[in-house]
Amino acid sequence: MTGKKFEYAPAPESRAIVDLKPSYGLFINGEFVDPADGRAFKTISPATEEVLAEVSEAGKADVDRAVQAARKAYDRVWSKMPARERGKYLYRIARILQERARELAVLESLDNGKPIRESRDVDIPLVAAWFFYYAGWADKLDHAGFGPSPRPLGVAGQVIPWNFPLLMLSWKIAPALAAGNTIVLKPAETTPLTALLFAEICQQAGLPPGVVNIVTGAGETGRALVEHPDVDKVAFTGSTEVGKMIARSTAGSDKKVTLELGGKAANIVFDDAPVDQAVEGIVNGIFFNQGHVCCAGSRLLVQESVYDEVLASLKRRLGTLRVGDPLDKNTDIGAINSAEQLARIRELSAVGEAEGAERWAPPCDLPDKGFWFAPTLFTGVSQAHRIAREEIFGPVLSVLTFRTPQEAVEKANNTPYGLSAGVWTDKGSRILWMAGQLRAGVVWANTFNRFDPASPFGGYKESGYGREGGRHGLEAYLDV
C-alpha cells in the first residue's frame, strides 16, 4: 500500500562510529591473544559481501587455554568476591553498553544484516536491560527460591547463534556472571564482531581477567568447548540438531546443560481478533529479523471464516515492507545472514512449491550483491507439507486454516517443537483456555515476539530445556 508518491530518500546510519580493526585475536584471560596455530577466518557483511575483519579460529588448545583461564578466575577471584561487588561489575557493563549503544547497533547490523531499526530499538536496549536485570540478582541469590546460599556451578561454556549475536550473548553471560560463574563463550562464526567488542567492554569495565573469555570459531571450536572436561555448565542456543548432539556428548557427565533450540510456532488468528493488530502481529511474528528467530510465528493458523479478509490484509501489509540496506533507518527487512542460510531458505521454499503450496511475495527489488530473500507466504499449506513442519529460519510464512478452537490447538501442538505460540482473539476466556492448551514455553496473546529480562523464555519438547530470563533463568547457573 505504500504509494509511489512518497518515496523515502535513503537515510543511512553512519558507519563512522564503528572502529573496526583489520583482525581480531581471541579474548582470553583479559587480553586479545593469537590462536595457537594462527588460523583465522573472515567475517563479511551479508548485505554487501564486503569483508569486515579477519577473526581468529580457536582450536582445541586455545579453548583449553580459555577454560583454564576461566577456572583460575573462578577459583581465585570470582567465587571469592562478595556478591554485591560482582553485581557492580554487571551494572558497570550495563552502563557501558548503553553508552556505546549506537556503535554496537551499527556493528550488529553490519555483521548480521539485520535492520538498524531493530538493532537500535530492540537488540541493544534489551542487551543493556539484561545486564541491569541480572546485576541486581547477584547479591540476592539467597532469596531466589533455591535454598540458602545457592552455589554457582563453576566454568560455563556457552555457544550462541548468529540471529541475535549480542542479545544472545547477554542472555548467556548476564545470569551466569550474576550467579557467580566464569565464562568461555563462543559466538557464531558469521557474527563474531559484537562479541569481540563486548570483550573490549569487559576490559573497559575492569572486569577481572579470565572471568569472561571469548573464543571465536565455527562448529569444531564449539564442540571443543562443550566437550571440555573442565566445563561445569553448557548453555547452547541454536538448532535442534546440534542441541541433540550436545545432549549426547554431555551425557553421563556432571555438566548441567540448558538448550534453547528450534521452533515452528503457530500464530493462531480467531474470527473475533483485532484484525489490524493481528496482521501486525503476523508480520512481526515471521518477518522480524528476516524470520531468523527460533520463536518465529512461522505457521499462521487462520480461522476459516476470516481467511479471505486476513489474507487480503496481510498481503496488502506485506507490500509496505521495505527490504534493503540494513543500515538504512527505514529498512524493515535486512539481509539473510549467510549464503548457507539463503540456500536453505531457497531450498525449502522450492520444496513448498513442489509439494503444491501456492507461493506469493510482493513485488520487491532486491540488491544485486549480498544475500536477500523477499518476504514470502505460502497458502494452501497443510500439516503434511515440509514447510509446515521444518524450521525454515527465514522470512517465509506458511498459512493454514482451522475451524474450531480444538482444531487450532491440535494443529498447533502437532509438532516436535514447543517453543512459542500466538493467539489472537478478543475473548478473554478463550485466550486463557488456549494458553493452557498450547504446549509451548511462551504464549503471546494478542501480541508476538516480545522479550524482557524479567520474563522466562524457553521451550517444551524438542525446543530444548531450561529457561532464560527472570528468576527461572538463574536456575541454569546455580547448583540446585
Next chain:
Amino acid sequence: MSDRIPVRKTYKLYIGGKFPRSESGRTYEVTDRKGTFLANAALGSRKDARDAVVAARKAFPGWSAATAYNRGQVLYRVAELLEGRRAQFVDEVVAGEGLSARKAEAVIDETIDRWVWYAGWSDKIAAIHGSSNPVAGPYFDFSVPEPTGVVAVLAPQGSSLLGLVSVIAPAVVTGSTVVVLASEQAPLPAISLSEVLATSDVPAGVVNLLTGRTAEIAPWLASHMDVNAIDLTGAPEQALELEVASADNLKRVLRPDAARDADWTITPGLERLLAYLETKTVWHPIGV
C-alpha cells in the same frame, strides 16, 4: 492337621488401569534375600513398555487438566489406602529388602508420610515456581509451571517401596503421567502399590507399572519418542547409554546421583518436582 497349601500368586503388569500379563507371556521368579521363592512376576517386554507409554499418554490430558486440589485429594486418598495395607507392605519389604520387621515398619511410615508430603504440593508448587513478571511495557506477563507429559521412571533397585514412592509421587502430583519400571529384584511392593492405585481414585493410565529386567526395558523407554522425561535412578550403570538415547527427542533427564539416592529417608527437596515441570510464560497487552 496338615498345613494348608497357600495359594501362590502370579503377579501381572499394571497398564492403563488394567492388569495384563506380559504380551511376551514371560514371567520370572521373585525370591527373598535368602533365595526363597516369593512369587512369579511378569517379565515385561519392549511391547509392554510401548503399551504403557500409550496408556500414559492417553491419561495425560485428563490428569494434567484436573484441578491441583483434585489431584492433591486423589493422591491423599492413596495414602489412606496405603495405611490400610500396612501389614502387607511390611511383609513385602521384609522379604524383598531383608529388613527387620521394625525397620520395615519405619520404612512404611516414611513411605506413607512421603506420599502425603508430595500430595500436599499439588496446589502449592505453582506459587513457589510460578511468577508474575514485571516486564518493561504495557503487558501482563506471568509464568506457570506445567507438567512435562509422560515420564519414564526407573525406580531405585534397593529401596523397593519408599524409593519407589519417592520417584513416582513427584511426577504425578504436578500432572505428569508415568511409566515406572519397578525394582528388578524386589518388585512385589511395587505390584502391591499398583493394586492400591487400581482401587484408588487415581485415573487409569496415570501410573503404569512394569516389572522385568531393567537392562532390557530401559533402553526402549529412553529412546521412545513419545516419552518427555526419564528418571535414570534405577539404572546407574546404564545411565550414560540411556542418557544418549534420551537425546533423540531431548527428554528431560534426571541423572542418578549416588549420594542423593543412597538414603531415601531424608526429606527430599524440590528437585524431583521441578525436574518434570515446564515453565510456560504468557504475555497479554494491557489496554482499554
Next chain:
Amino acid sequence: MTTTASLPVGQQLEVGDIVASDASLRRFLHGLPGVDQVGAEARVATLSTRSIKTTAKAWAIDLAISMIDLTTLEGQDTPGKVRALCAKALRPDPADQSTPRVAAICVYPDMVPVAAHELAGSGVHVASVATAFPSGRAALPVKLADTRDAVAAGADEIDMVIDRGAFLSGRYLEVFEEIAAVRQAAGDAHLKVILETGELVTYDNVRRASWLAMLAGGDFIKTSTGKISPAATLPVTLVMLEAVRDFRDTMGRQVGVKPAGGIRTTKDAIKYLVLVNETVGDDWLDPDWFRFGASSLLNDLLMQRTKLTTGRYSGPDYFTLD
C-alpha cells in the same frame, strides 16, 4: 457470532440494511473488529521512527502545507484577524512564491462572509465549523440552521460535531440521523464529521464512530474540535485511516481524514504523512483526502522549508504571525 466480526472483502453492503433499526446498527458497529490499544500504539511508534530526509522531506513539507486547514476558532476572532489569516493562506511565505497555498481556512460561521470574500476565486476552500461547535449541545433545528447559515454565507466545507453524549449512551441511530440531516442541510458543501475522539476515549469507539459518520454520508472524518485534550493523536488517526480504507473496500466510497488540534511541528506532520503513506497509500496523499486542522503548524513547516532551500536555520522573526 462469527458473521459480524469481520468485514466481507469485496462484498458491497447496503447502508439501508445496516441502519434499518437501532438494533441492526448496533449489531453492525459492535461487530467491527476490535482495536488492541497496545498493538495500535506500537504500530504507530514503529512508524514514527521513519527517517524522512532531503528530497522526501521537501516533498512532504510542501504536501503538508497544501493540506492545512488554517484555523482560527476563538471567541476573540474579528474580521481583521480572519482577513490576515486569509492573506497568510494565499501567500504563506511572502519571501518565496513557490510555497504552496494551504487547503482551506477554517472559521466560525459568522466569520465565513469575510473569509469567502478574501478567498474568492483562489481555490483555497472556506471551511466553517457548525452544529453548535464545539460541544454540539443544541437542539437539532439550531444545528441545521447553523449549517445552512454557514453554507449560505459561502462555506464550501462544513465541520460538524457529533453528539458524543448520544454516542456514548449507545443511541447510535440518533447520531446517524443527525449526521444525515446535517449532510442534507449542507447541500453541496463537503461535510467533515468531528468525532471528538478525546471524549470517545477508546479506539473501539473511534472505529465505530468513524463508520457511523461514513455511513451517514460524511465526506471526511475529523478527530477533534481542538477544544478537548487530547486532540488528534497518531494512533487515533491510524484507526480512522484503517476505517476509511475498510469503508472504501466494502462500501465503494472514499472518505477523507482530518486530524486536528495539537499538531504543531514539521516532525509531527511528517509522522502523520508517513502514517497515511503506509496505511492507505497514494490515494489519500492529497489535500482532497487528507487535511491537518492546525494554526501554528504552518510557520514551523515554513521554517523547515526555508532551512531546506537555504541550508541554514531560520528564526520565527522571518515568518508572519497572523
